Structure formats: structure tokens, C-alpha cells
Amino acid sequence: MNGRERISVAVVGSGYVGTVVAACFASLGHSVVGIENDPAKLAQLRAGRIPFHEPGLEDLLNSCSRDGRLRFTANYDDGVANADVVFLCVGTPILPDGTVDMSAITNAARSVASAIRRAVIVVSKSTITIGGARLIEAVIRDELDRGDGRPAPLGSAVLVHNPEFLREGSAIADFLHPDRVILGGDDPQALERVSELYRPILQQCFAGGIPARRPALMCVDVTTAEMMKYASNAFLAAKVSFINELANVCDLVGADVKVLATGMGLDRRIAPEFLSAGLGWGGSCLGKDLSALIATARDGGYEPSLLTAVVQVNAQQQEVVLRKLGMHFSDLQGRRIGLLGLTFKPDTDDLRDSPAVELARRLLALGAEVIAYDPVATEAPAVTGIAIVGDLYQVADGADAVVLATDWPDFLRLDPAKLRIRMRGNVFVDGRNVFDGGAIESAGLKYVAVGRSAGPQATWDSDFEAPTFDGKPTSRH
């Protein structure tokens, strides 16, 4: 590791984040133990297999394991005994009231504390509620103070909050080449020690960005670090909701939102990323983190109207595809709809809060038959009634319409003529605006995109009734 110090790291939780954190720190030369309490996941990791889909991660894990820098255990005493730094990477889902369920992370913190025998830095990497770091710190302190039956001297722990900004599908590159590393805490030595772990990352000059620049390191107070994560995800969601709202206006006036976004993105103050209109944002975090931020604001008596609008616009966006299908079919009862993609975005198997799955739910609630293909998610999600097929073109068999719901690169290579020949109808809805409409239409299909109508469309029908999650119609009048 180029003369740098090898630091002993434990990573609690081997999911989408924890496994990446563990493998990436090991790849930087640190000595890493992953602690995972799900026996099935643990067995897979020990056998060198990743229990989910993340490009490049299995190879990285296996090369680090072969070099003796990475191993996995379920045993906290084994994992924490020699660790200098322990990362908490367990889930922090949302409770029915919109607040954050901190039980998994406080349980994990308690287990870590019970195994501490030396001076350790505990780093919360999970996304936590505002005030969560102080809560975790208190749990650890309580457990260390109890000390029941453990041999003296007991260890000590300092807490640092280090929010993670990686995306699924590009997690390794995002972790190793971040724009910034945020450390929250008030112990300068602990902050310095954790930044030492990141040293190889912070010292590189990533040429992928123009101009090439080093990742920034910001050491801030713990509450600002917690807010940094929520604010970033809320802003990304807002950017997508903003372009989706404009897409709907583009449809009304006959403008092309893709061209619009390109032009807007050329302004460096706006930037081109997260301006792709379509079915809307999903995934395990944007919605959950917005919900937590909204709950936090309301808890203090502030009504965050912009944040709630971001959520509302997104919820409405799945209706847009239903509205577009409604222009071609008087109703969807008995219609056969082929769905391309189920995951919330490409290069992941994650179906959590997937707009594609939500669209399928709504189609089923309207009486349509849904036949879906996804390159990675090959098992039916928790939605009864979706038929999953193993070949892309099979979704077209007898279909009245085909809808692209996830922008997997594989779909860009599809031959529209092969779809058309197998279909009963001829409607192709590009729910992610990835195709050149001309190529689709030349195969005899009717190309329908989001915010790219060639000419003004009918006005927005505010009486449109779309089914909700449970299939009951919602009316917004």
C-alpha cells in the first residue's frame, strides 16, 4: 500500500453498501472483516459470491479474500477484537409514520460495544435520522459502562458519522472516486484516523472529471454530516421531479424534453446529470430519505412544501405512462402489456421502490395482463400476477403494447422489428426516453415517449383517475 499504514477495519452489515465498503477498503490495502448476521448471505460471501448484483464486486471481493485482506464472520468478538475502526452499514428503513427505524443500527452498535476490548472508532455509514449519531453514541456508552462480566480493562469508543454517497450499479467507482468524503464528529484525532483510511482515495487525481480534481474532504459537526446526506438525496430527487414536471409541460406544447435537458445541462450552474425524464425516481433511498427529512422538518413545526411536491410529482409520474396508454386504448382491461425492466435502475437487482414494479402494480389493478423481462431480476417481485419471461422478445408475444420501464443497456440493442412481428398491437412506450423514435417507427411501431411528443398533445386531464398501490382509484379533483 505504497508505505501507507494498514488499518484494521470491521464492517457490520454486508448488503449493498457494507460489501462495497469492505471490499474497497481491503483493495486499498487495509485489513477488513465483514460482520453479517444473515446466515444465507454469510455463506455466500464466504464462498466468494455476492448475494446481490453489483458489477465488478465479486471479482474485487475474491481478489481481496485471496490476498488475505478480507474475510467474513457472524461473530462480533472475532470481528471487532482487533479492529481500529468499525463501520456500521446496516439498513435504516422507514417506519409507517415516515420516521427512520433505527433499531437495526442501535442493535448492531450494542453488539459492537459488547465486543470492544480496546480504543475503537465506530463510524456510522448508514443513513441515519438527524440526531442518530448521538443516539448510537449513547447506546455504545451505555453498553461499555455496563461491562457485565467482561475482563478489565474495557475498551473505549469514539463515534464519527461518515455518510455514503455511492450509487448501486456503479458502487465501486463511486466509492473509490468520490466527489467528496464527509466526516462528522468532534474528536479531531478520530476524524484524522478515519481520514487516514481514505488517504489513497483522497490523494488520487481522478481524470474522469473535467477538470481532473482530487476528492474533497470535509470534516463537519455530526448534525451537519447527517443533514448532508438527506440534503444531497433530496436535491437529486428534486432535480428528477423538476425535469419530469417539465416533460409533462413539453408534451402539452410539443417541445422535446431530451433536447431541453441537454440545453439546460450545458449551463454549468445546472449540470447535465439527473435531468433524464421518464417514469420517475425510485430505489431504496431517495424516497426513504425524503420521507425522513420531511418528518424531521414537521417535527420542528416546519411544513417543507418543496420537498413534499418533489414526492407528489414523482408519484404522479407513473400515471403518465397510464395516460399515454389511455390515448391508444379505451381501457386496459384484458390488454396484454409487455414490460421491459423491473429493477429501479439498470445494473442492479434491487426492486425496492422500483417505478417499474409500481407501474406493473397499477397496470394489474386496471385489469391488464403484465408480462415482464429483466436481465437480472428473474424472480417475480412481491406483486401477484406479473408473468416473468426469460427472453426479451417474449414480452412481445401477443402484446397490445410494450413499455420500456428500466433503461438497461441491453434494451438499446433490441431489434424493434422482432418485437413488432410478435405483437398483437403496435404501441411502444419508451418510459425512459432512450430510443430514437424514428428507428422504432420504421419497424411499424407507434413510438410514445415522455415529454417528446411531436406536436402539442391533448390538454392534461385533471380528472384522470389512476389506481393507487392497493388498486383503489385516486381522484385528485
Ligand SMILES: NC(=O)C1=CN([C@@H]2O[C@H](COP(=O)(O)OP(=O)(O)OC[C@H]3O[C@@H](n4cnc5c(N)ncnc54)[C@H](O)[C@@H]3O)[C@@H](O)[C@H]2O)C=CC1
Ligand atoms: N443501497 C445504497 O445504494 C445506499 C444505501 N445507503 C444507506 O446504507 C445503509 C445500508 O443500506 P443497504 O446496504 O442498501 O442495506 P441492505 O439491507 O442491503 O444491507 C444491510 C445488511 O446488514 C445486515 N445486518 C442487519 N443487522 C445486522 C447486525 N446487527 N449485524 C450484522 N449484520 C446485520 C443485513 O442482514 C443486511 O445484509 C442504509 O442506511 C442506506 O440508507 C447509503 C448510500 C447508498
Ligand SMILES: O=C(O)[C@H]1O[C@H](OP(=O)(O)OP(=O)(O)OC[C@H]2O[C@@H](n3ccc(=O)[nH]c3=O)[C@H](O)[C@@H]2O)[C@H](O)[C@@H](O)[C@@H]1O
Ligand atoms: O443514498 C443512496 O442510496 C444513494 O441514492 C442514490 O443512488 P441510487 O439510489 O443507487 O440511484 P440513482 O442513480 O440516484 O437513481 C435513483 C433513481 O432515479 C432515477 N433517475 C435518475 C437520474 C435521472 O436523470 N432520472 C431518473 O429518473 C433512476 O432511474 C432511479 O430510479 C444517489 O444517487 C446516491 O448518491 C446515494 O448514495
